[in-house]
Each structure stands twice: as C-alpha cells, then as structure tokens.
Amino acid sequence: MYNLLSDLSIIEVSSFVASPTAGLYCAQLGAEVIRIDHKAGGLDYDRYMLTEEGRSLSWENLNRAKKSVALDLRSGEGRELCVELAAKTGQCITNLPEKSFLSHAAMKAAQAALGPEGAPDMTSVRIMGWHDGRQAMDFTVNAASGYPLMTGPEDWDMQTAPPVNQVLPAWDFITGAYCAFALMAALRHRDAGGQGSEVRVPLGDVAIGTVANSGMMAEMLFRGADRQRLGNAIWGAFGRDFRSKDGVRFMVAALTAKQWDGLVKAFGLEVPIGQLEVEVGVTFADGDDPRFKHRHRLFDLFQRVAGSHDYAALESLMSAHGCTFEKYRTAHEAANDPVLVADNPLFGPSPANPSGFEYPAARSFANFPAQEAGDPAPAPYLGQHSEEVLAERLGLSSGAIGKLVDAGTVALSDANRN
The missing domain is CATH 3.40.50.10540 (Crotonobetainyl-coa:carnitine coa-transferase; domain 1)
Structure with a gap:
C-alpha cells in the first residue's frame, strides 16, 4: 500500500x-x-x-x-x-x-x-x-x-x-x-x-x-497464412524447455548475444556448435534469425547435454554464465517457493x-x-x-x-x- x-x-x-x-x-x-x-x-x-x-x-x-x-x-x-x-x-x-x-x-x-x-x-x-x-x-x-x-x-x-x-x-x-x-x-x-x-x-x-500491437496481425497479413505451432519454443528466437537427467524441466531463452554466449559456454557446446555453423554456413552469434531457422539442430545439442546432467549442476553452470532460465514449477510449488514469495x-x-x-x-x-x-x-x-x-x-x-x-x-x- x-x-x-x-x-x-x-x-x-x-x-x-x-x-x-x-x-x-x-x-x-x-x-x-x-x-x-x-x-x-x-x-x-x-x-x-x-x-x-x-x-x-x-x-x-x-x-x-x-x-x-x-x-x-x-x-x-x-x-x-x-x-x-x-x-x-x-x-x-x-x-x-x-x-x-x-x-x-x-x-x-x-x-x-x-x-x-x-x-x-x-x-x-x-x-x-x-x-x-x-x-x-x-x-x-x-x-x-x-x-x-x-x-x-x-x-x-x-x-x-x-x-x-x-x-x-x-x-x-x-x-x-x-x-x-x-x-x-x-x-x-x-x-x-x-x-x-x-x-x-x-x-x-x-x-x-x-x-495488433504485438506485430502478430501484421505478420499474418504479410505471410498470408497462419503461424505454425511451435510447442514451447519461442517464436523467432532461441528458447525452449529442456529436461535434465533427473527429470526436471526448465526453460531457457537467448535473445541477445550475451545470453547466447553464456548459454553455449554453460552447456560446453562451443565445439559442436562451431561444427554446426560450418555445416550449415551460418554464425549463430549473428542474431535471432539463424538460431531460429536451425533451432531443431540446436535443440538436439542442448537436450543431449541437459539429459546427461542433474538439474542442480545445470543450474549452477547457467547461473555462473549469466544465462536466462527458470525451472518449471507447479502452482502449488510456486506458492511455497521462498524466492518467489x-x-x-x-x-x-x-x-x-x-x-x-x-x-x-x-x-x-x-x-x-x-x-x-x-x-x-x-x-x-x-x-x-x-x-x-x-x-x-x-x-x-x-x-x-x-x-x-x-x-x-x-x-x-x-x-x-x-
């Protein structure tokens, strides 16, 4: 008040x-x-x-x-x-x-x-x-x-x-x-x-x-068709839910160069992503467009790492590298979460x-x-x-x-x- x-x-x-x-x-x-x-x-x-x-x-x-x-x-x-x-x-x-x-x-x-x-x-x-x-x-x-x-x-x-x-x-x-x-x-x-x-x-x-204010109306008129369903992926950028080795689901988002760089380092994917860049002829650090277009290949790389680590280890790595992420909670868990409440x-x-x-x-x-x-x-x-x-x-x-x-x-x- x-x-x-x-x-x-x-x-x-x-x-x-x-x-x-x-x-x-x-x-x-x-x-x-x-x-x-x-x-x-x-x-x-x-x-x-x-x-x-x-x-x-x-x-x-x-x-x-x-x-x-x-x-x-x-x-x-x-x-x-x-x-x-x-x-x-x-x-x-x-x-x-x-x-x-x-x-x-x-x-x-x-x-x-x-x-x-x-x-x-x-x-x-x-x-x-x-x-x-x-x-x-x-x-x-x-x-x-x-x-x-x-x-x-x-x-x-x-x-x-x-x-x-x-x-x-x-x-x-x-x-x-x-x-x-x-x-x-x-x-x-x-x-x-x-x-x-x-x-x-x-x-x-x-x-x-x-x-209209979000730009979605203009997008529909421009493309002349509906946008496809994306599951939990972020439209036009890099972000999705992943699952850790111990079954924890969490969401990551990388819309800026800093966020992307931190996420790649946290997951230790510098070499595999570099190889993928050579293969598809892009530089993922250039922005949202290449990351979104090749999201499925990238998602596979990140999920492979996520699935081999418990969430606590992933959380520590992502925090250390300044990543933007959050684990999924039930509404009951959110109501009892000390950080949130x-x-x-x-x-x-x-x-x-x-x-x-x-x-x-x-x-x-x-x-x-x-x-x-x-x-x-x-x-x-x-x-x-x-x-x-x-x-x-x-x-x-x-x-x-x-x-x-x-x-x-x-x-x-x-x-x-x-």
Missing part, C-alpha cells in the same frame, strides 16, 4: 476480474475505492475457490484495501443510492452495461441535480464486451484472438488439432490494468480543463488490439482476511524505493462500510440509514453470516 492517490475516491460497481482489478490497482496506490454490490453479493461473490466457511478466495484477493457498500440493486431506491454515490464522488469504474441504471448519462444527470459545487465533473470508466455491444468474457475473446490455435505441440495440425486455452484470464487482467491507466489519464485531463470524460474499454478490443518484498504479512485463512498477500507491483510500501490491507466484509459511506458521502443520519436497513435497501456487514 502506498498513499500516492490518497486524495482520490472511486466508486466501483463490478464483478468477476477485469473491473475489480482496475479498482484493486488504484486501491494499492492509496485511492479510496468503494465497491458497491447487491446486498446478497455480486455475481462473483461466491466465485471459486471457496473456503469451508464459504468465503471466496478470488473475491478476497481482488478486493483488498477497498470499502464495501451493500445495497438492494434490484430496487429503485437502492439503484438511486448507487447513482447518487457515484455522482457525488465524481469517479466510477464499472462493467455494468451502458444501458443499465448506472449509465454515464444517469450519473451526469444526478450531478446536475447536485448543483455546480456538488462534485467534480463525472468521469467514468466502463468495461464492455465487444465494441459493437456483443457480450464477451476473457475465454471467448481469447478464442477470437487466434492464440489458442497456435498453442500446443509442434506436430499438431492447425486445422484438425484442438485449441489450447490459456488458464490465466490474461485479457481480463490486461483490461483491468489498462482501465486503471485510462482513468488516471481521464482525471489528468479533467484536472487540466475541468471536464470529465466517459471512457469505454471493450474487452475484445484489448485482445485484438494487443494482437517468502523472501520477496512484494508480499507482506497476512492481513485479517474475511476468510480467516492466513497467507501472504501482494503489495503494489510498482516499487517506490523512497517510500514505505506498507503492509497489504484486507478485503472488506460485504457491506462492512455501508453505514460509514452513506453517512460521509450522502450525509444520511443514523436514523435514516437505520430505516434503509430495516427496509432491506441497505445491508450491513456480513461478518457473522456463518
């Missing part, structure tokens, strides 16, 4: 991954992020995996350092309170449809009712599916991107072999990060001229736009999680050496801050809030739901 955005408050009305991620990144840098959910929990409140007490570990980690307000978002009064909170705050992140009760126009209209001094001009960031209004989620836009049909063993046929989906919802996380950036850009624009913005970020555009300053002590389960929690990915990062903050209980936020933001008295609670329009903390 840093306090760089301590003067910024954001209303978040969202579910699943992309939208909560945008709010999370803002909260980790000090913004007050107030998440508003339906009083029984949003669509992602019980998202797998659940603890024995029924608490979602996914929800808990995507909502750290936020405040929680629980309203009856199926009722007119609950929706009005939600819109009013967004309007008075002036900043909103959501993935609700534009034609929902929380449209940008509705928030602007609520601001107009507040008068000229009511709030900063409305700035909203809305995550959509596709640019034309079609619904989408990470795994469907990934299917459209082309990547799953490039994933898999090299001998799989492009037309008949099945696609391989990535397990990580990468487009969701990229979209969430981009939305946090877009919000900061919109707020900077408002600070300069006083005018708010409506920002729409289609998940599908993030995916196909990333395909226990000894990594990214992680702090376990806060008082709603689940009651103690485990390392991530701080902001960005590190500001001159500032104290602070310990990770817990996620809220659903509705934990309903009374506080309604009193501070809307000026409601305890009696008025009590009536809303009695009517079922507002819900308080569900800390004791079990």
